[in-house]
Amino acid sequence: MNNLPTTSDSILSCARALIIAGGYNGFSYADIADVVGIRKASIHHHFPSKVDLVRTLVARYREEAEAGLRNIELQVADPLEQLRIYVGYWEACIADASAPLCICALLAGQLPVLPEEVGLEVRAHFRFLSGWLTSVLERGARNGQLQLASSPRAEAEAFMATIHGAMLSARAYDDPKIFGVVTGPLLERLTFAHS
Amino acid sequence: MNNLPTTSDSILSCARALIIAGGYNGFSYADIADVVGIRKASIHHHFPSKVDLVRTLVARYREEAEAGLRNIELQVADPLEQLRIYVGYWEACIADASAPLCICALLAGQLPVLPEEVGLEVRAHFRFLSGWLTSVLERGARNGQLQLASSPRAEAEAFMATIHGAMLSARAYDDPKIFGVVTGPLLERLTFAHS
């Protein structure tokens, strides 16, 4: 049993925190070295280049997100409840400031200046998330539990966009509650016909 | 009559394009110098520091946005039509790639690493925009034209968040159409009861 984080884990989680604060160009190897307590050169041993580091970071983020979403489906079968868990997860992350923004949403804003490898990971996350939301909404609509005003795909894209925008707003207002203000009615609306 | 842009105008519009691509840390004075065709030092003559430049830039963006929103109210009185014009404006900007993202939405993602003066401008834009949307929705609800599922304020925040998220999605998918896919139903929903 070994739960001590490896140095490369520490580097990755530190870089994740820094990237959430200011994106790809908002941090440097020196910043990470200061926090982790090793020298810049040692980071290069684990991640030869910044692109390697960030690609790995986003790829891992993506894996975790995909695993998390699949896990939601294992825990509960109810589509509406699945959406609630997903939204609640972010609400908690934002409230305790542990991860106040989706890394990929943040990086999407900087896509034109991102290294291509990183950009590909970011785009892949958008596709996966919208795909997952589409399937959940579709199931909810099929079993009559959810009321969709347009196609599952369009509703899913709108859902995702609203979540991402709400994260930005929470940061802009420096108020975690705004995320709930925006996302609460979002969920309600999908079941309005039954209330 | 003189409509030639001054050098400082050229610097500002160039910086605006660069900041839309990659945010505050995504461009340098050297980048601007290359495009505008003057030397780095000459930019410092017009804008002593990068903070001056970006603060001026965002302040001007904000003025233009506020003037634009006020102008919409002068052109049409109908709240729903006002929202349509607002959304249509962005749809056009994204479609012709002239301004595929709201500068303040983009910068909001980087707020923690932004100079304070710039951050204040960004937050002010969020407040103004959500205030404007709140007042438009409120009027629409009062005259019975719009159907709000929650408070005008909450609906306005959700509206704004969805717009911002849709901009991110359009960039992530590299597909301007996604903005319309998301925002179309957004407007429809507000009038659904009457269709």
Place this chain on the structure above:
DNA sequence: TACAGTCTACCTTCTAGTAGGTAGAATGTC
């Protein structure tokens, strides 16, 4: 002995910003 992990010491390039100067237009003042 092999090697992973870390170090010191360095390199190159980019960064914002400064110092000091020049040409020319505008503005006084005699």
Place this chain on the structure above:
DNA sequence: GACATTCTACCTACTAGAAGGTAGACTGTA
């Protein structure tokens, strides 16, 4: 009208520090 002055807009040349990255030595462990 002629002059000195000041201002504007730009320049070349430079700085200090930060960026990402490299080379090679050291150290502990298998």
